[in-house]
Amino acid sequence: MSSKRLSGLLGPLSAALAAAAMAAAPMAASAEPQAVKVAVIVPLSGPWARSGEVHLMGAKAAVEDINASGGIKALGGAKMELVVADAGDSIEKSKNAAQRLVAQEPDLIGGTGAFLSSFTLAITEVTERASLPWLTLSYADSLTSRGYKYVFQTSAPASVQSESMLPIITKLAQQVTGKPAKTVGIVMDNTASQVSFTKPMREGGLERAGLKLVTDEVFTPPLSDATSLVQKLRNTRPDFALMMPSTVPDAKLLLEKVREMGLGKGRIPLIASGGNMVVPELLKIVDKETLEGLIVAVANWPGKGSEALVEAFKKRTGEPWMTQDSLSTYGDIWIFKEALEKAGVADRKKVAEAMRSMDTDTGPSAYYPGERLRFDEKGRRVGAEVVLVQWQDGLPVPVYPPNLALGELKWPKR
Missing domain, CATH: 3.40.50.2300 (Response regulator)
Incomplete structure (x- = not known):
């Protein structure tokens, strides 16, 4: 067969194959659903x-x-x-x-x-x-x-967490110390979550729990120095304190200042709120003795x-x-x-x-x-429930609610 004849046959065949390939392309694409x-x-x-x-x-x-x-x-x-x-x-x-x-x-x-x-x-x-x-x-x-x-x-929501957490904390304090907590301090930043968390406390929650607010400090993050904030806690010595920064660096400054001023190891039991207080990064920049006993209220935790x-x-x-x-x-x-x-x-x-x-x-x-x-x-x-996690021996351990708990909540002895 002459090359010209072969070329004449291959021409239509090539065109047919090309057309078939083009027709098949949409089918192949449709076989894989869009992500x-x-x-x-x-x-x-x-x-x-x-x-x-x-x-x-x-x-x-x-x-x-x-x-x-x-x-x-x-x-x-x-x-x-x-x-x-x-x-x-x-x-x-x-x-x-x-x-x-x-x-x-x-x-x-x-x-x-x-x-x-x-x-x-x-x-x-x-x-x-x-x-x-x-x-x-x-x-x-x-x-x-x-x-x-x-x-x-x-x-x-923060208000629900706040209202749920306060009775749990005060009941635990009384069980351990044998007497009800009477005073509380607050050191917090002014981000929306922390404001929402403390709002119901300020609007009657603390009073109903029999607590007097003796320290009330609000700051704008980031902190450059935590001395004056922690000094207020040192002066008033509340039965426990809510310490609520929203960043890891601010948490480091506050916790280390608490220890530096001799308020660590339960001298003033600390309650925090938010996942930033239980991230692994915190343990890398704050030693476990400083974190020991810190109780953190969060919205979720694996248990x-x-x-x-x-x-x-x-x-x-x-x-x-x-x-x-x-x-x-x-x-x-x-x-x-x-x-x-x-x-x-x-x-x-x-x-x-x-x-x-x-x-x-x-x-x-x-x-x-x-x-x-x-x-x-x-x-x-x-x-939706509040979950309490406590730093124990360098690990954040879920301690409440009971169906999630992997350890017992320990109220630091003053």
Whole structure:
């Protein structure tokens, strides 16, 4: 056969093969469902960066586990994908991060973040306008008291934590000392979560508990020197003190000043609030003797029943333990998975509807204290409990509630 004839046959054949390949391309592409995008906005720079990092670790672990187990089955096995943004070190930066994310990622179905309540308040102003469902561990009551429809708070609000914690602490103090606590001191920063936490105390909670506020110090972070704040505690010697910084560096300054002034080792029992007071980073910069006995109220913590998850997390990340921040964002991603399975479509409004109607004590509910997953009309998780963690021999140990506790709460003897 002549080369000209062969060329004449190959020409149409090549064209046919090319056309077949082009027709097959959409089919091959459609065989792999489009990834479902979920946002994470947390501080990854500035004084709150460490807390942001551990938040992100939990979200990444959940995405890996979900994708490894087959992805979103209702969407043909679609994988989940994280879109991460840095909230930075200010309210303005966090809001800008949310605005960029919403503009650049129109196919987002939801998001989680941003640790600091002040930042989350700004971020959710943006996400609410975009009808983007947003899960948050942040404590401030105001997050879910604005009439928003797309904000879901997995933690007990700060006021609920405050009201729950105070009777537990005062009862414990009386059991150990044989007499009721009568005086209390407060040293706190002015971030939204800490303000919300102490608000019900200042508005009658302390009085109802029979406590007199003898030290009341509020500062704007970051601290440069904690001397005058701790000196007030030294002068008044309350039966216990609420010490509530929101950054690890400020916690270091305050705790070391407490010890320097001879108030450590239970001379003034200290109660803190927030995950920043139990991150591994704190133990790297503050020795365990200074931390010993510190009681921390948090919204979440792995306890009984979470051993396998914690071990897998430690192996995956190299972290010495799993914090509330990692556990909560791990659970948040599983909530989105559950909502996507129920909605059957990667549509943010449908996902939000599925979250509003969610009521389960299985699946993602295992990752939150109270072991039930349901949100009320404000977006607050029904039955959310406060968890008490205490530094004991260089480790943060969950000591309350009893079903999560891995140790006994010890009231420091003065």
